[in-house]
Amino acid sequence: MLDKLGSGLREALRKIAKSGHIDEKTVDQLVRDVQRALLSADVNVTQVFELTKKIKDRALNEKPLQGITPREHIVKIVYEELVGLVGTKVEIGRPKRMLFIGLFGSGKTTSIGKVARFFQKKGLRPALIGCDVHRPAAMEQIRQLGAQLNVPVHAPDDEKDAVKIAKQGLEMYDKKYDLLIFDSSGRDSLDEELAKELKTMGEIIEADEVILTIPADLGQAAGPQAKGFNELVGITGVLISKMDATARGGGAITACSVTGAPVKFIGTGEKPEALEVFDPERFISRLIGFGDLQSLLEKAKEIEFKPETAQNIASGKFSMNEFYEQLKGMGQMGSLKSVMESIPGMGAKIPKNLDLSQQEGKMKKWKYMIESMTTAEKADPSLINSSRVKRIAKGSGTEETEVRELMKQHEKMKKMMKMMTGQSKRGGMLAKLAKKFKGGF
Ligand SMILES: Nc1nc2c(ncn2[C@@H]2O[C@H](COP(=O)(O)OP(=O)(O)OP(=O)(O)O)[C@@H](O)[C@H]2O)c(=O)[nH]1
Ligand SMILES: [Mg+2]
Incomplete structure (x- = not known):
């Protein structure tokens, strides 16, 4: 959804992050980048110019609050102005x-x-x-x-x-x-x-x-x-x-x-x-890659994403069990990708070619295959050698190639999860998430 706008805005903010200090030139550059991104999403020109003028004025004149870096200050301004541009939140009550x-x-x-x-x-x-x-x-x-x-x-x-x-x-x-x-x-x-x-x-x-x-x-x-x-x-x-x-x-x-x-x-x-x-707020957070814990939690709830699963993933564990938990929810909620897009800071890291939506049709078979695995195999799929592949295929009424494909998909997801775990300075985004999950839904 709005991929181009999102990547345009993220790129604009990334440049700010990279620049050593913030001066009028960097702000001008940011404003131009933001304009370009918004115009590409067909936002009205007058609205775009009004918005970027406000961003520029505030960026150059407002003093950052204590404890906030100039860069964070600018990101906050861009965020607030974009939120204002798309509207105000309205409560959806219980209509009759x-x-x-x-x-x-x-x-x-x-x-x-x-x-x-x-x-x-x-x-x-x-x-x-x-x-x-x-x-x-x-x-x-x-x-x-x-x-x-x-x-x-x-x-x-x-x-x-x-x-x-x-x-x-x-x-x-x-x-x-x-x-x-x-x-x-x-x-x-x-x-x-x-x-x-x-x-x-x-x-x-x-x-x-x-x-x-x-x-x-x-x-x-x-x-x-x-x-x-x-x-x-x-x-x-x-x-x-x-x-x-x-x-x-x-x-x-x-x-x-x-x-x-x-x-x-x-x-x-x-x-x-x-x-x-x-x-x-949620819409813009997600668009500019802040992620949005709230929407993740809601989605997680919808798909009955078990807290233990989230914690296991967060601590780097990604056995067939975690994989299966993920798959189960997918048919109902669109794609795992959309859950991942909601995780703070993760949006930009999702490989473009990761397309799990295509897998929905195969899910039934995968379910049978995973059910045909032993507990040890589920916990550590690397145990699954070719004779085990044969057994699993037979037990689940599938082809050996299909079992291998399942293992490949699992491996791919595991790698990605690893990449996203424990790499950020503050102990990994997923670790942070896990803390939240521990607080319960
Ligand atoms: N991709 C996508 N397609 C949608 C969405 N909402 C509706 N559609 C598709 O748009 C087409 C028209 O949707 P309808 O719900 O029939 O529209 P309508 O306003 O009721 O149409 P009329 O009854 O003919 O006036 C259908 O093919 C829907 O599947 C959406 O959010 N995304
Ligand atoms: Mg209709």
Whole structure:
């Protein structure tokens, strides 16, 4: 997500770290680098220049607090200004009725699935109501989503009046479920007719959240769209979808933020788990490589990442057991890579060619293979010679080459874990993490 922007910003800050002392020239260079990075993410030019002017003024005039190096001071300024640029954090409470609106294909229906999953994890019981009466197969799509999430759906094929469906949905589910999520029809553009329809829907539903979905690839054009919907329909927040699929997401977020329509969620993929609550501090921390312990902990929780596993990894141990624990969570949460990206300072160190997402299909087989290993083999896979490979393949109904591949993958991950453990001056990032984990979740 926003790889180019992130690497541009990190590179800019790295240069500051390398320069012996900080003067106007180094600050100018930093400001230019930051500008370039932001413009490449389609952030509006005026916003970029305002921001970098503030960074420069503060960097040259503000005195660092005691105990903070000039370099840290500048990093802090850049961080704070970027956080301000992308918006302010809004609390996501426990809404009772949400309406999703947006243009054709913006990601409404998919996002409804993600948001339903999100609140499900928080212990709410959602129900879905399909009010897109225009697009063929829209009802089938939302029914499938419901089945996937195991939540009830009201989406009749034969009713062509969206308001009627909304009313039926309210009658059926409002008392029985904690959160009703209503889908709506898209259009090519926001015209009066659509505005009127959506407004009426919002009123009937008495939605406490009206969420506009905007695809990230619109870049800064997201701004006028958020403004238009806000004025004509009234929205409580924006969900920027498809952040994973474009470099222009930075522009979309910053453009919405200035319109006063807060970005509440970002969609980062097609799966129900690919959703984040938008938190400017967390977002920027991660982007500039500070990592973000909080989001790691949350993710870890979601995948039931056992504290012992984290501690074992932290202390340099990475047997098949740890490997397997990692694999188990992957299908549910996207990729291990995204967990790793959340670890402080680790983002930049992840090898580009590490692609674990492809491995999901193989996971079942890997599970069987690991189960066919003896305790000693699991603890120390180097014991596995070719006769043992044969035995494991036989025992798990797989091919020897597949067992070898599993071992190779394990070795690769182990090396990486080693590289990241115990190398930093303060005892390793993972060691630090382990301390946190010890404090419990
Ligand atoms: N990569 C990626 N694709 C997404 C994301 N959100 C939605 N999509 C895809 O975008 C396409 C359109 O999504 P829908 O949810 O059907 O959009 P919609 O707004 O309901 O569309 P209409 O009902 O036709 O107006 C689908 O192929 C989704 O899988 C996302 O965050 N990332
Ligand atoms: Mg739809």
